[in-house]
Amino acid sequence: xxxxxxxxxxxxxxxxxxxxxxxxxxxxxxxxxxxxxxxxxxxxxxxxxxxxxxxxxxxxxxxxxxxxxxxxxxxxxxxxxxxxxxxxxxxxxxxxxxxxxxxxxxxxxxxxxxxxxxxxxxxxxxxxxxxxxxxxxxxxxxxxxxxxxxxxxxxxxxxxxxxxxxxxxxxxxxxxxxxxxxxxxxxxxxxxxxxxxxxxxxxxxxxxxxxxxxxxxxxxxxxxxxxxxxxxxxxxxxxxxxxxxxxxxxxxxxxxxxxxxxxxxxxxxxxxxxxxxxxxxxxxxxxxxxxxxxxxxxxxxxxxxxxxxxxxxxxxxxxxxxxxxxxxxxxxxxxxxxxxxxxxxxxxxxxxxxxxxxx
Amino acid sequence: xxxxxxxxxxxxxxxxxxxxxxxxxxxxxxxxxxxxxxxxxxxxxxxxxxxxxxxxxxxxxxxxxxxxxxxxxxxxxxxxxxxxxxxxxxxxxxxxxxxxxxxxxxxxxxxxxxxxxxxxxxxxxxxxxxxxxxxxxxxxxxxxxxxxxxxxxxxxxxxxxxxxxxxxxxxxxxxxxxxxxxxxxxxxxxxxxxxxxxxxxxxxxxxxxxxxxxxxxxxxxxxxxxxxxxxxxxxxxxxxxxxxxxxxxxxxxxxxxxxxxxxxxxxxxxxxxxxxxxxxxxxxxxxxxxxxxxxxxxxxxxxxxxxxxxxxxxxxxxxxxxxxxxxxxxxxxxxxxxxxxxxxxxxxxxxxxxxxxxxxxxxxxxxxxxxxxxxxxxxxxxxxxxxxxxxxxxxxxxxxxxxxxxxxxxxxxxxxxxxxxxxxxxxxxxxxxxxxxxxxxxxxxxxxxxxxxxxxxxxxxxxxxxxxxxxxxxxxxxxxxxxxxxxxxxxxxxxxxxxxxxxx
Numbered sequence: 001x002x003x004x005x006x007x008x009x010x011x012x013x014x015x016x017x018x019x020x021x022x023x024x025x026x027x028x029x030x031x032x033x034x035x036x037x038x039x040x041x042x043x044x045x046x047x048x049x050x051x052x053x054x055x056x057x058x059x060x061x062x063x064x065x066x067x068x069x070x071x072x073x074x075x076x077x078x079x080x081x082x083x084x085x086x087x088x089x090x091x092x093x094x095x096x097x098x099x100x101x102x103x104x105x106x107x108x109x110x111x112x113x114x115x116x117x118x119x120x121x122x123x124x125x126x127x128x129x130x131x132x133x134x135x136x137x138x139x140x141x142x143x144x145x146x147x148x149x150x151x152x153x154x155x156x157x158x159x160x161x162x163x164x165x166x167x168x169x170x171x172x173x174x175x176x177x178x179x180x181x182x183x184x185x186x187x188x189x190x191x192x193x194x195x196x197x198x199x200x201x202x203x204x205x206x207x208x209x210x211x212x213x214x215x216x217x218x219x220x221x222x223x224x225x226x227x228x229x230x231x232x233x234x235x236x237x238x239x240x241x242x243x244x245x246x247x248x249x250x251x252x253x254x255x256x257x258x259x260x261x262x263x264x265x266x267x268x269x270x271x272x273x274x275x276x277x278x279x280x281x282x283x284x285x286x287x288x289x290x291x292x293x294x295x296x297x298x299x300x301x302x303x304x305x306x307x308x309x310x311x312x313x314x315x316x317x318x319x320x321x322x323x324x325x326x327x328x329x330x331x332x333x334x335x336x337x338x339x340x341x342x343x344x345x346x347x348x349x350x351x352x353x354x355x356x357x358x359x
Numbered sequence: 360x361x362x363x364x365x366x367x368x369x370x371x372x373x374x375x376x377x378x379x380x381x382x383x384x385x386x387x388x389x390x391x392x393x394x395x396x397x398x399x400x401x402x403x404x405x406x407x408x409x410x411x412x413x414x415x416x417x418x419x420x421x422x423x424x425x426x427x428x429x430x431x432x433x434x435x436x437x438x439x440x441x442x443x444x445x446x447x448x449x450x451x452x453x454x455x456x457x458x459x460x461x462x463x464x465x466x467x468x469x470x471x472x473x474x475x476x477x478x479x480x481x482x483x484x485x486x487x488x489x490x491x492x493x494x495x496x497x498x499x500x501x502x503x504x505x506x507x508x509x510x511x512x513x514x515x516x517x518x519x520x521x522x523x524x525x526x527x528x529x530x531x532x533x534x535x536x537x538x539x540x541x542x543x544x545x546x547x548x549x550x551x552x553x554x555x556x557x558x559x560x561x562x563x564x565x566x567x568x569x570x571x572x573x574x575x576x577x578x579x580x581x582x583x584x585x586x587x588x589x590x591x592x593x594x595x596x597x598x599x600x601x602x603x604x605x606x607x608x609x610x611x612x613x614x615x616x617x618x619x620x621x622x623x624x625x626x627x628x629x630x631x632x633x634x635x636x637x638x639x640x641x642x643x644x645x646x647x648x649x650x651x652x653x654x655x656x657x658x659x660x661x662x663x664x665x666x667x668x669x670x671x672x673x674x675x676x677x678x679x680x681x682x683x684x685x686x687x688x689x690x691x692x693x694x695x696x697x698x699x700x701x702x703x704x705x706x707x708x709x710x711x712x713x714x715x716x717x718x719x720x721x722x723x724x725x726x727x728x729x730x731x732x733x734x735x736x737x738x739x740x741x742x743x744x745x746x747x748x749x750x751x752x753x754x755x756x757x758x759x760x761x762x763x764x765x766x767x768x769x770x771x772x773x774x775x776x777x778x779x780x781x782x783x784x785x786x787x788x789x790x791x792x793x794x795x796x797x798x799x800x801x802x803x804x805x806x807x808x809x810x811x812x813x814x815x816x817x818x819x820x821x822x823x824x825x826x827x828x829x830x831x832x833x834x835x836x837x838x839x840x841x842x843x844x845x846x847x848x849x850x851x852x853x854x855x856x857x858x859x860x861x862x863x
Contacts, residue, residue: 228718232719244687244691
């Protein structure tokens with residue numbers, strides 16, 4: 001059988017090539033998948049990766065869209081990456097994203113139709129707190145009872161989805177909505193609308209914040225002692241204890257950051273592109289962000305580019321849906337492949353494979 | 360066979376082995392004669408391990424040839440080597456912890472004999488060589504000495520003509536060492552040749568008939584250890600003259616720096632040691648040596664002293680302040696410094712570079728600017744200073760800690776702590792696995808800061824080290840600490856009684 005032997009020198013070039021390589025491989029295997037779905041693979045791949053950027057027909061619409069879809073991915077992935085560096089595995093950002101949206105929207109709508117400039121910033125703050133509180137549940141259970149945060153954070157996604165359904169059908173349902181599920185549209189409530197900041201593009205405050213956060217996290221991780229403490233805990237809990245750090249505080253910090261950013265992404269989305277709380281408000285950004293975090297090598301700059309590439313597959317994927325009739329699930333498979341290939345490639349970067357019995 | 364030497368059992372000629380650009384073995388030739396204990400002496404990284412791995416079939420030489428009992432010998436695996444009559448006892452035990460001693464001995468044997476006959480032959484073997492082991496005990500429950508005896512029996516049951524012992528005494532008490540030497544001498548007198556690897560000079564003089572000295576992958580020469588002083592042998596091994604650090608001349612002994620009282624502290628895991636009745640104090644300019652065999656509470660005591668473990672039954676007074684509830688960082692801030700035994704994964708982190716490793720212990724926030732931002736200029740300067748002062752061999756501050764050899768990493772860790780100019784330095788196993796010259800330098804550095812007024816607690820399993828530089832000594836056995844006595848007043852046979860009596 002096979003045997004994995006750790007490599008003594010991990011090539012930095014190879015580990016940077018990993019993400020590029022996995023994108024390439026995803027294109028090839030994805031193309032084969034599309035072929036069997038009865039779609040011309042070359043046309044589909046071109047439509048996902050090329051047309052959104054270069055086609056005259058689509059690009060004026062799609063380029064801003066890439067940033068709009070990329071923003072929540074980047075925000076969430078930045079928060080997650082800090083935890084992943086410290087071996088704190090929050091995989092329930094989707095739930096924190098939903099709770100951020102519900103908290104913020106509930107707050108804002110409770111003042112409807114009162115107009116005030118205080119509402120918008122307060123709504124954002126409440127949204128952040130919503131995501132934060134939801135992530136404190138796994139944090140508390142982990143620190144207090146050593147419960148695995150992976151399971152707790154994941155299961156809380158499903159709880160959050162139920163609360164979302166409850167909100168859409170119950171306490172947040174639009175009284176003027178003729179009985180349809182879903183809240184009032186925040187875009188029609190001036191004080192709470194996350195309006196576009198560049199006219200005609202749809203680019204909103206969240207996009208700007210996602211770029212600022214890239215810089216913030218870069219500084220935090222590479223220039224600040226907190227980033228060092230996080231890195232130390234992830235590399236060696238024993239050395240972290242020897243240094244004098246309290247691992248529980250760092251676990252709380254990591255989950256605070258990831259929960260708050262997911263909450264921020266949620267409130268930005270619901271008050272902006274989505275417009276309203278509805279049953280199908282969440283589209284899996286919280287899960288896709290995990291892929292983005294790893295594709296970006298847990299590095300803020302990398303995460304920025306990974307977020308853009310992933311957003312490209314969303315925007316391009318939508319194009320293929322209405323132009324080529326590719327099912328939406330095919331695009332999800334496509335995105336999943338990216339992480340799969342990246343992780344496989346990493347294995348080869350870090351290990352040599354030896355056939356047992358041979359020299 | 361024109362240069363054949365009388366009674367040669369094993370011979371290797373012009374063995375070469377390269378790893379990447381490193382020539383681990385360079386034209387090595389040795390002769391091991393029948394019935395002799397042949398020492399292979401050299402520092403860490405001199406190529407001893409590579410050579411014995413080649414002899415035991417774990418590695419293949421790039422060029423060169425070997426003969427065994429006058430026949431061409433080129434084992435492709437340890438299995439080949441064992442079949443031809445070469446056995447080996449490793450430094451790091453390769454025993455299965457969930458199995459019993461007996462199961463460990465017979466696992467991997469070609470089962471020609473029945474269980475009962477095997478059992479009988481194992482017992483005969485262990486009795487005739489004084490290798491006492493309770494065969495039905497699980498390995499996890501055995502002491503280091505007992506585990507080693509299991510390893511030796513496992514090697515002997517194959518009736519080897521050549522037995523390779525890789526640094527066998529590094530885990531033994533003086534008493535256990537003596538009984539090991541008896542066993543080895545008996546084996547040699549009955550016709551077994553022993554290739555004995557070590558860098559401990561005294562034991563080589565006591566035990567070995569011949570010593571081949573290796574330096575930087577090449578043979579320096581073959582010597583008769585009985586006709587040389589350990590120091591002469593050591594200087595050949597290191598390639599330069601050695602110095603012996605002198606214990607600090609304490610002048611202001613009356614200033615007590617630290618006192619520790621422990622009634623009872625239970626371990627965190629079932630394999631840990633309960634610390635009991637510990638009462639120690641150390642003064643300015645004084646080195647308190649704490650001896651004892653591994654696993655008698657050193658790790659647990661160290662954790663209490665660093666603050667990684669806090670316990671209500673402990674009282675620690677540092678210059679009249681109660682500090683038992685302070686965490687390691689807070690203790691560092693008031694002048695303590697620590698260097699734990701485990702270099703990688705505790706004192707330093709392999710995946711991080713040296714800059715990051717300097718940040719691990721940063722009392723007084725030297726490397727922080729306002730608001731917790733890292734001062735890379737300061738950090739760079741300090742890290743370079745350690746590298747320079749302590750002669751750490753590395754490619755630079757951005758080298759990963761894991762790329763440093765054990766000795767160099769230890770110099771880095773000790774340098775990092777001493778560079779903080781602590782008033783109290785607590786160090787566990789400062790020279791474990793470190794080459795002789797670096798070890799002497801590390802000891803000297805410890806003595807130097809003691810001479811400038813620092814108090815030192817030196818926990819070490821190396822008895823010679825403790826006797827050489829400490830002013831007072833105490834011994835840990837089963838979590839109990841003996842009453843500290845002046846090093847000058849203590850007699851070697853008393854030490855044996857304190858250490859061996861309780862631990863055995």
